[in-house]
Amino acid sequence: MKKIIQVFLVIIIPEIVIFSLIGIINPDKIIMPFDNTKIQRVVVDSMPADHSKFAELNKDFASGKEVTEACLKCHTNRGKEFMHTEHWKWLKQDSLMNGKKVILGKENTPNNFCIGVNSNEHHCSECHAGYGYGDKNFDFTDQTNIDCLACHDNTGTYRKGEDGEPKEGLDLGNIARNIGHPKRENCIECHGKGGGGNNVKHGDLETAQISCTRDVDVHMASDGVNMECTECHKTHNHKMTGNVYTLTTSNANRGSCTQCHTAAPHKSKILNQHFQQIACQTCHIPIYAKVNPTKTYWDWSTAGQFDNGEPYKEIDSISPTSYSKYSTGHGTAIMESHLTPEYVWFNGNAKIFTFKDKITETPLVFNKLQGSYDDNIHPRDINNPSKIYPVKVMRGKQIYDYNYKTLIQPHTVGPKGSGAYWADFDWDASARTGMEYLGLPYSGKYDFVNTESYWILNHMVSPKEDALSCESCHSRESRLANLKGFYLPGRDKNAALEISGIVFLILVVLGVAGHSTLRILSKKH
Amino acid sequence: MKKVYIYRRFERFWHWTQTLLILTLALTGFEIHGSYHLMGFQKAVLVHDNAAYTYMGLILLIFFWLFLTGEWRQYMPTKRHILDQVQYYLYGIFHNEEHPTKKTMYHKFNPLQQGAYFALDFIILPTMVITGALYLFFADSLKYHNGYAIEPIAYIHIAGAFFLVGFVIFHVYLTTTGYKPLSAIKAMITGWEEMSDEEAEVAVRENIRMLMKFSQRRIMNAEGEEDNSMFDISLSEEIDHSKAMMIDFQKKLKESNVGYFKINKDGIYVEVNDVWKELYSKTDIKDPIGKDYRLNRKAEDRKTVENIFSQVMKGKTITGSIVARYNTDGTKSYHTISASPYYENNKIAGMEGYIIDKS
Numbered sequence: 001m002k003k004i005i006q007v008f009l010v011i012i013i014p015e016i017v018i019f020s021l022i023g024i025i026n027p028d029k030i031i032m033p034f035d036n037t038k039i040q041r042v043v044v045d046s047m048p049a050d051h052s053k054f055a056e057l058n059k060d061f062a063s064g065k066e067v068t069e070a071c072l073k074c075h076t077n078r079g080k081e082f083m084h085t086e087h088w089k090w091l092k093q094d095s096l097m098n099g100k101k102v103i104l105g106k107e108n109t110p111n112n113f114c115i116g117v118n119s120n121e122h123h124c125s126e127c128h129a130g131y132g133y134g135d136k137n138f139d140f141t142d143q144t145n146i147d148c149l150a151c152h153d154n155t156g157t158y159r160k161g162e163d164g165e166p167k168e169g170l171d172l173g174n175i176a177r178n179i180g181h182p183k184r185e186n187c188i189e190c191h192g193k194g195g196g197g198n199n200v201k202h203g204d205l206e207t208a209q210i211s212c213t214r215d216v217d218v219h220m221a222s223d224g225v226n227m228e229c230t231e232c233h234k235t236h237n238h239k240m241t242g243n244v245y246t247l248t249t250s251n252a253n254r255g256s257c258t259q260c261h262t263a264a265p266h267k268s269k270i271l272n273q274h275f276q277q278i279a280c281q282t283c284h285i286p287i288y289a290k291v292n293p294t295k296t297y298w299d300w301s302t303a304g305q306f307d308n309g310e311p312y313k314e315i316d317s318i319s320p321t322s323y324s325k326y327s328t329g330h331g332t333a334i335m336e337s338h339l340t341p342e343y344v345w346f347n348g349n350a351k352i353f354t355f356k357d358k359i360t361e362t363p364l365v366f367n368k369l370q371g372s373y374d375d376n377i378h379p380r381d382i383n384n385p386s387k388i389y390p391v392k393v394m395r396g397k398q399i400y401d402y403n404y405k406t407l408i409q410p411h412t413v414g415p416k417g418s419g420a421y422w423a424d425f426d427w428d429a430s431a432r433t434g435m436e437y438l439g440l441p442y443s444g445k446y447d448f449v450n451t452e453s454y455w456i457l458n459h460m461v462s463p464k465e466d467a468l469s470c471e472s473c474h475s476r477e478s479r480l481a482n483l484k485g486f487y488l489p490g491r492d493k494n495a496a497l498e499i500s501g502i503v504f505l506i507l508v509v510l511g512v513a514g515h516s517t518l519r520i521l522s523k524k525h
Numbered sequence: 526m527k528k529v530y531i532y533r534r535f536e537r538f539w540h541w542t543q544t545l546l547i548l549t550l551a552l553t554g555f556e557i558h559g560s561y562h563l564m565g566f567q568k569a570v571l572v573h574d575n576a577a578y579t580y581m582g583l584i585l586l587i588f589f590w591l592f593l594t595g596e597w598r599q600y601m602p603t604k605r606h607i608l609d610q611v612q613y614y615l616y617g618i619f620h621n622e623e624h625p626t627k628k629t630m631y632h633k634f635n636p637l638q639q640g641a642y643f644a645l646d647f648i649i650l651p652t653m654v655i656t657g658a659l660y661l662f663f664a665d666s667l668k669y670h671n672g673y674a675i676e677p678i679a680y681i682h683i684a685g686a687f688f689l690v691g692f693v694i695f696h697v698y699l700t701t702t703g704y705k706p707l708s709a710i711k712a713m714i715t716g717w718e719e720m721s722d723e724e725a726e727v728a729v730r731e732n733i734r735m736l737m738k739f740s741q742r743r744i745m746n747a748e749g750e751e752d753n754s755m756f757d758i759s760l761s762e763e764i765d766h767s768k769a770m771m772i773d774f775q776k777k778l779k780e781s782n783v784g785y786f787k788i789n790k791d792g793i794y795v796e797v798n799d800v801w802k803e804l805y806s807k808t809d810i811k812d813p814i815g816k817d818y819r820l821n822r823k824a825e826d827r828k829t830v831e832n833i834f835s836q837v838m839k840g841k842t843i844t845g846s847i848v849a850r851y852n853t854d855g856t857k858s859y860h861t862i863s864a865s866p867y868y869e870n871n872k873i874a875g876m877e878g879y880i881i882d883k884s
Contacts, residue, residue, distance in 0.1 A: 003715050010534045011541045011714060019545060022575040270570065377666070377673065470566035476559045487676040490559040490566060494680050501687035508691040512698040515614075519702075522619035 033267040039260045042231040044181055052177040061172035064131045064147055064165060070176065071148050079143030082238045087129040087151075089140065090117070094249045097349050097370065097380075104247050108354050111246060111366060112298060112396030112451040113195035116355070116409045119437035123413040125164035127190040134163040136437070150189070154180040159189075184220060185210045187229040195295060203294035203339065203392040204285065204459040216290050217460050232259065245456055246367045251348025251384050255458070257281075277376055279387045283468040285341065285457045288392060293322065293335035299397040301448035303331035304425050311425070329412075329422040331397075341390030341457055343480055345371035348384050355440055359405045363395070363450040373486040388483065392455040399427060401435075403443035409434040526704065527725035527782050528717040529732070531630050539587050540713055546583065547689060549576045554686055577657055584654065599634055602643045607636040618702060627724055629731035645692060649685055656682040726881055729783055733863045733879045734844050784860070784880035790873065792818045792834065804860060804882055807852040821851055837866050837876040847883065859883040 051057055056070045072079050086092045091105030106117045106124070117124040118136070125133035130145045132138060139145060149158050149166070155178045161167040185207075192198060192206040199206030214221040219232070232255050233242045242255040257280040264272040274283075288294070306312070311328030318324055322336040349370040371386030379385035399408045411433035414420030419433030427446060435442035473480045474490030481491070532540070553573040556563050563569070591597040609625035614637070617625070626635040634642060656678050659667065667674035700709040704719045712718030720728060784801035788794055794813040802811070810820055818834060819827055826849050833843050842865040850858045864878030 003717075006534075006716075007714055010538050014538055015541055015545055018542060018579060019549070022549070022572060022579055025575060026571060027575065027578075028571055470570070471562070474557070474559070474566045475562075486673065487679055489557055489679065492676075492679075493559065494683075497680050497684055501684065504687055504691055505694070508694045512694060516698065516701075518619055522621075 119411040120413040151182045152179040200295045204288040208291035279389045289337040293337040297334040299332040345386040346389045347371040347386040366453040390457045400449045402445040402447045529728040531718045627727045629728045653685045787877040789875040
């Protein structure tokens, strides 16, 4: 009895105490974490005046330009102000990492969706904040060409058509009398439909977010905080915060989660330490294209096939969440939803490929996102170390000049006989017309090249319960499998060490088994 | 079969805490390494960290204790008997041979164990602690050639983990090679190890010698010569043992199958324990208290005990002398006797000692 009590006192009770503490104590827990409810929402002033009472607006308007003229009568300086913005110019000045200034924009930068706007403005300008941008002769100095309504319509009825003009049959008077601060649907009308359809381009920005649940996007959720785009993309004098890194080279004017959330928002120290290496988006956007599919692949090289001499379209299901579609004008594309992002190191800088650059490697990457593990540990810019970001990678195959090794701007939009590919289906004529329009040489010999573009995912943030768990990266099936050059616990192993270790343990077990068998046998004799 | 006290309280506490910590660390560590999914990476990391901090604390405590008590000497590797021990595990154990080395409180490990524990305590565990600490605190800042040191650090840590798992398997298996398969494990729980009578006697005698040595700081054999030969392996300088440990140990000895007696300077018994009475139960002496120490001994033995008594009263310690008991049925039994003086006010106040049955 005394012995049992002693064993209890010396071994059992201390072990229970020690291991309960080991199991229960959580040194990782932050006692006073950041309180999300204390975030100050951007307070948007109510409209200072009721525009429906303005005599200037109480009439019917025959064109968009007439509406703009009415706007500018009161808002006398806003026009000039707006004409400095990218929404108007489709160009901006940016700087490279070596300090060199560059001018970038849709004007001079190709992509791997519809390739480029030059010679195709007639159609592309449906998303230009202006009226009459049908070709390169558009007057960028005439402020009455500004389209105020695209962003400020609050009726939800405004739509743009060819050359950026309002669609036929709109009640422009009613729209003008009901303007206000931009709403989600104003922004999404263009930014959600880039690349030729809803969610085609970004994958994380689409019409579903005009009215969605928290599962789709915690920020834009109608059943949640219901934020407007401009709450994050803060705007002063029509100049907006935020970049798209397919047209941006420098780490400037970026929007960031820490505008509202702190740099240490978690209840766990270890998770907060991850802030040094991991962008918030990486864990908090576990999937994208949650509602409608996005385009992940566009092969222009298969275009130009006919069915009984006629152009045709075809859709084939690949899986419950993906399908391929073919059309004679566009070639083959793959649309996918519920996608897992890919991951890259990124420090806010990118190298952008323009129509003047030579192709030196395939796949050709339009926007090489800069960053590495090394740049995280010893960053060039101490305040902006490389972090791991989630991206949608758009892959494509498109026309290039075989001799000059440059990308070709094909002419796609136009009537029959104009050389427009979607009318004539002739790559050579399309290339010749497009390059001539752009003022760049075309050798006459073309081929198709594999291309990639990287779209950083910032929207469709999931509720915190759906954020990635540790195992998403710290496991053999790591999402970061493609990010090499650093040791990631749980993901990485040394094959030689692993095999030696297992062989060693097998030998130990065999040794023990053999020895004990011999002992038992020798006892029996 | 007899039981001998081998493992002190702190040793048992430390051993089992260490056991559970190593198992916890291995279980969570290999989960963190990605070998399997069990409690989830996050929980595994938290538990691994907690267990690691606890283990670091325990290791400090153990090393403190080892160096304070001089017990570290038991871990110093020796070549003595190492081949005998190898031969035993490879051959003798299958042929019912005896262990070539005996286990005592002061000499717990055979030479192979000494080597293994030395490697464990002074090479593998420090490696694990150092790499673990580097991993915890400097994972991203240490450079190594062209890469980051986290990778080689992690792999050294993992290699150590494989070694430790192998060690645990061997260790658990070898506990079954004691007197009975579970003897060693029971001993590590209760402190008392089951042994054959012969082994127990050796162990108890060793323990008594050590006790005598601590109190006397020197040892003499029955002939009155100094005898340090048995302790030069590891314990010859063992002189600063704490008093508290001695008292504890003395108690344990009395609880063993060892007779204890205390005789004052006038040669009168003042105390004997139950084992003593048990051993003498077949003689006509039932209660020696108040009687002369010579009791019923015949001439030859009388001379031996008188010699022992006079030597001890001069301050010497006597071990291993053989003395006979005369049973009422006419037979004789023998026991070994070890004795040393006890002190009151820094003066020798009498003789106390232990007897172990030899019959």
